Amino acid sequence: MLSTVITMEDEDTAPIDPRGYDNAYEVVAARLERRIMAGEFAYHAPLPSEPALADWYGVSRTTIRSAARLLAERGFVEVRRGKGTFVTWRQP
DSSP, X not given: OOSSOOXXXXXXXXXXXXXXXXXXXXXXXXXXXXXXXXXXXXXTOBOOOHHHHHHHHTOOXXXXXXXXXXXXXXXXXXXXXXXEEEEOOOOO
């Protein structure tokens, strides 16, 4: 059960198939990137917790961490160990 309310676009409601063509962490990162760019998460707002995102997408916490690292490399989030993952991208 999710401890955080997560609203998703229709295409984001389906769990990710870890055996799919793309790496699961890349799919998670792409979905979160779209949500950040759409303004669902405000500048400096935290993303939902790793367990909440892992439960929602049907993947492991390791996959969520890999997705967060990819988003950090792209400049969308900052991962603060022990604190969470925070949005660093501002809408133009």
